[in-house]
Amino acid sequence: MKRLLSCAESQDLDASTRKLFGLDPLLLMEKASLRLWDRLSLYIDNSAELRAKGKNLSILALCGKGDNGGDALAMLRHARSAGFGNLKAIVSSQPLSPSAQAQRGFLRSAGIPCPEWGLLGEAEKACLYAESDIVLDGVLGSGVRGAARGEALKMLEFMGTAEGLERAAPEGENQPLVVSIDLPSGLGDSWTKDLPAIKADLCLCLEPIKEICLSPSARTRCGRILSVGDVFPRDLIAEAGSSFLLEEDDLESLLEPISPESYKMSRGRVAIFAGSLGAAGAALLCAKAAIAAGAGYIYLYVDKGLYPLLACSGESFILRPLGAEAEIPECDVILAGPGWGSGGERISLLRALGSASERALILDADAIRLLAKQPGLRASIRSPCALTPHPGEYKELLKSFGPPEEEPFSESIGALAKKLDMLVLAKSHISWIQGGNTRFVWEGMTPELGVAGSGDVLAGLFAGLLARKIARSRKVGATARFSRRALERSMEEAACAAVIAHGGAGRRLAGSSGWFDASQLVESCAMLVHGIDSREGARK
Structure with missing residues (x-):
């Protein structure tokens, strides 16, 4: 996992670094800018189109x-x-600012043009x-605070701030590669999708990456993200923030x-209540x-009308x-x-399913919609609970439990999880997991996962992985009951594992394979999880 920071936390880290070493801001800028240039230089070397231009490559800096x-x-x-040599600003x-x-002044001494914005005509x-x-x-x-002004x-x-808006180069002429430094201009802690921001x-x-760059609505503004490290001290980074970027190696x-002697009951028990006439596939995929x-x-509970259809499926x-x-x-x-x-x-x-305080509850799809339409249901849920909404269901939850949808995503998911006292796994092209005061982000960006049944697979994975954790805790603790906080922590870890595996x-x-269906996804998840389970040293 890597740390993610809010913009405010990032500024605090900058200040702490300068204080630790007694650095002038210009010296820290020197280190950061050199790391940034080295990363861009490597990108240029790896791009056949840019590399072909050699040292004649033209670079323009647009500077606030x-x-x-x-x-x-x-x-x-x-x-x-x-x-x-072909450089301008x-x-x-x-x-x-004094550093800028x-x-x-350094560039002027080298003969690099740096005209002011207001002195240039539009042409x-x-x-x-x-x-x-x-x-x-x-x-x-x-x-930046609020909207750019x-x-x-x-x-x-001038650069084009909205999707589909033409950039400054006239139609048919060269469209340069827009490279944002640290984050696209306009993005900040208070940014919402109706505010302007550069589309890079x-x-x-700069590491730690700003979490706004990984919010669902802002991610597409960033283009390809390349992290730039070795600017801030690692010990200061380790103390900063409470958000984390999940990586596949974390699984x-x-x-x-x-353990080699494990059997079915020792690997966890899951009861699934899913499916209806016309939606039997969702139940099967979850199981x-x-x-x-x-x-x-695994228990699968279905309506009586659906039971005969599934009874002959031959599933285990x-x-x-x-x-x-x-x-x-x-x-x-x-x-x-x-x-x-x-x-x-x-x-x-x-109401009945959520009545037991020692049992974990995961609500997905139609159960989330029921909760959103019947907010009074929340009072009857005593179980430690997790929600797995897609963007539409997330909006329904916000309408019933707040805050307003217009709030920045990082604020809305934190407020929603706190208001409901539930873990929220908001799934989309970027998935966020908010549990307590800690949040985790998975940078998915895999459009092939946008297929019918994909969410059912994620829900089933989450339930199965959580059951494994609870069963393990039950065995280690020699008791069927353990603290609510331990159960909530297991929920966080299982949710993270599920989004990574998925x-x-x-x-x-x-x-x-290219495009795939949900059944293939289940098989791929099984291979990935079992592959890790089977590694030497993983069996204990």
Whole structure:
């Protein structure tokens, strides 16, 4: 896992670093800009199109008045030192920060043009832009508050701030590679999708990456993200923030080990309440995914009308018909909602399912919609609970439990999880997991996973992996009951493991097979999880 920081936390880290070493801001800018240039230089070397231009590559820096603009100016100086000669900058007409002013002076000494924004005509700006191969976006940095204003807004509008908006180069002429420094200008802690922001092709993000760059609505503004490390001390980074970027290598540490003598009950018990007429596939996928996660004993409860259709499926789970009174089996985890429908009897059943404080509950799909439509249901849920909404279901939850949808995503998911006192796994092209005061982010960006049944697979994986953790805790603790906090922590870890396994399996399938269906995804998840379970040292 890697740390993610809010913009405010990033500024605190910058200040702490300067205080630790007694650094002038210009010295820290020197280190950061050199790391940024080295990363961009490597990208240029690996791009056949850019590499072919050699040292004639044209780079334009568009610089605001702050230190982000200073970083862009310093990068031009490093480019000059590397032998590039076709370099220009357009700087803010406003008074520059001391560090940015110093960087401008260095470039002027080297004969690199740095005209002010306000002194150039629109045609001159467009010409400079169109003649460039790379444009460095240094207009605004992490200190932005609210919407861009004044000259900064004009710079953003000049570059094109919205999806589909033409950039400054006239149609048919060269469109340069837009490279944002640290984060696209306009993004910040208070950014929402209705506010302007640069749409970059490439974003050179200083580590720790800003979490706003990985919010669902902002991620597409960043283009390809390349992280740039070795700027801030590792011990200070380790103390900063409470958000984490999940990586596929984290999966092994999140899985409970499987002992050679384990049997079905010792690997966890899951009860799934899913499916309805016309949506039997959701129930099947959930059950199969729980098995793929390594859970040992799976109950699948379905409506009586659906029971005959599934009874002859030959699957290895325990199939039970729903009666008038809900029969709650002895289990570690209950998963409810996939393909469930919204009949009136579901409300009373949901109340019954959430009544046990020592049992984990996962609500997905239609169960989430029921909770959103019947907010009073929350009071009847005593179980430690997790929600797995897709974007539409997430909006429904916000309407019922707040805060307003217009709030920044990082604030809304934190407030929602706190209000409900539940873990929230908000799944989309970028998935966020908010549990307590800690959040985890999975940078999915795998459109092939956008297939019917994909969410059912994720829910089943989550339930199965959580059941494994609870069963392991039960065995180690020699008791069937353990603290609510321990159960909630297990939920966080299982949710993280589920999104990694789901996302990693999707990437593998996309790479090997192209488009795929949910059944193939289940098989790929099983292979990924079992492959880790089978490694030497994983069995204990």
